Amino acid sequence: MNGPSLALRQRSMGDLSAEFPLFPPLTRGCPKTSTDEIAFPLDVVYDYAKVDRRLFEQAPGPDLARWSPLLPPLDAPTLGEGGTPLVPFGDVHVKDESRNPTWSHKDRLNRVAVSAALASGAPGVVVASSGNHGASAAAYAARAGLPAIVLASADSPPAVQAFLRAYGAKVVSVPGEKRWPLLREIVDRLGYHPVSNQTVTHTGHPFGPEGYKTIAYELFLQLGEVPAAVFTPTGYAELLYGVWKGFTELHLLGVTERTPRMFSCETAAGGPHAKALAAGLPAAVVELGPTDAYGVAGSVGGHRGVVAVRDSGGEAVLVTDEEMRRAQRELARAGLWQELSGTAGLAGHRRLRRDFDGPVVCIATSSGFKDLGVGGERYPVLEDPTLDDLIP
Template sequence: MLRGLRCVRCGERTGLRYDTSGCSGCRAAGVPSALVADHGLSGVDGPALWAEWSRRRPGLWSHHELLPVDAAKAVTLAEGATPLLELDEGVLLKDERRNPTGSFKDRFFTTAVSWAREAGASTVAVASSGNAGVAAAAYAAAAGLESVVVTTGEISGTSSGLVRRFGGRLLFGDTPEQRWAILREHADEWTVLTNTSEVPVSSLWVGIEGYKTIAYEIVRDLGDVPEVVLAPVSRGDGFAGMWLGFQELRELGVVSRTPRMVAVERYPSLSRALREGAEPPPAGDVAGPVEATSISNPQATVMSLRVIRESGGTAVACTDADLHEAAERLGRAGVGVELSSAAGLVGIDALRRDSLLEPGDRAVALVTSHAANQPGTLR
């Protein structure tokens, strides 16, 4: 069923590759673009597959037919099957705080680390200053693999302590870009799972496949597709993975339409790209420290931009102050989130202000991480 990979920008198809450099043709043209899985679904009985999934115990690996790893060999900590919480009329939260390490990154690393172990890796490596590093170390530990998290001095004591608790090794670069250089330098000895490009491209496509299951679960729990899905976006691996999942369900005939995808970003990279018709998205100006570290990459990806354009969605830029206000509102509803995870609520406010949500529209905001993962931003 997995035919190979395709470029999100030019559509060029290629065989399976396990690096994060993206499409060679688009890179040569100066527009580094991601490669994602290309599943052949034309011969699949979609309604029958959906019925089979509905009979299984909920969880990420219950959708194994459209995942790139043998489920019998999966490294799993019982991730997925996270609930939809109703916030107010028409607004639901996809609560990814319920995953084993408290964030949606577990969906990426259950698939990526499962593949790495099956491929014979001994050490997996990532660039991260937060949730991805913690999840990578946890799943590597569960798989019996070594892990290396390349980070900067901005990593919190909570994240660094958890990485070490799971047996991970921390290496430090002076800048985010230096992290990627370290990963490139050691690519022959480590199995690298996250972005390595200074103009960001994406993490490894195998892990992005895990994020598709968020879309499957939203449709399962709603019984249909919401009109809008909003997510905090930096490079947008999860954003793109959800979009792939919705597209697959439409191709399989399980649903008849797809949602508008809305990226909520700390820097206005995607917002500028949409306004100016730019590709790749331009980098935003960095002015001082950012508290919303999970979405603090100033330059977005072609992959995220393509999701917005294909879905008829948009991008919303926000400030730390916006996120604090939204996080406090969520807290008063009993939902404690990492600062970046409040971005979906900021996006809903913006859509309502601009009359982009119609009466009766259902909007699902992705809550990516628990407040306990970033206690330093609690006030």
């Protein structure tokens, strides 16, 4: 049942009639429909008529090759990504993506994106990231035998910088405004395969969200039904859209009878997708205020997030740092330590305070050790401890 990829071609999300071959991946958005103000991403089209429905009868497990017919070709070797647990958590379920190999959801994207680098014959991979994405890209590049360049911001957490370097990546800390021109130069002059955005509004890697579709497949099998709502931490919305696309495929294939409502949960310091949806725009750019949730702190939105929320009948929810901290403490007290950004889904659900007719899933994206300041604390040493000192 698993078999080869059934991916056929790329298609513009700005005009579905604008189609392109599957390779090379168009990493700078659609060349036909994008403008100087709005860049439209590419989507991947499959030969759905050839998909064996028994693909969705097997239990989910690690290794995205489990879903190979509905993914672009997986040339990069696995690190055991996917198959993450769905944890009952009071009135919701938490999909704990911190259980992936580099402790974040980004491993699903990078298994697919690094596969594209190999299939394209690129001499290496380049990524602009100060956190999960950079670490994951470095790990999958190392596993595939490719060099990686990571352009990190100067204020990224020291623990995460050490994490990046552990995989042998060339990590360079540069001012934020210089990362994107440098990324383009590395792509143009060295031929490295980019797994970061290069456009005015977000398009990113056209194959990236395909890796995230597998979360939808797993949720269906783990719950035994389609959730009523999915709350997703949202930065560039690749995760949000990927999960939505996975559920739309299940419906298209006749495996399920409905799809969930998708909720984008963005930091209130920015919220480009909330702005685009409110204004009826395909994408938007906003001014970003201060926030510690650096993993979802972006001023640039993209069309994918707008499509997922709009077409699912969902909503954009803005959450504050304090609301995410409360969600972080709530999760940690139940044994789930998440990065501040990774709690935005639960924080969004708590803010909305709404009942749904069916299961609710909050996606938690990454381990708490990646937060700002983690590892720099110093704790007192008890020279002569007593039992009173040890009682919680």
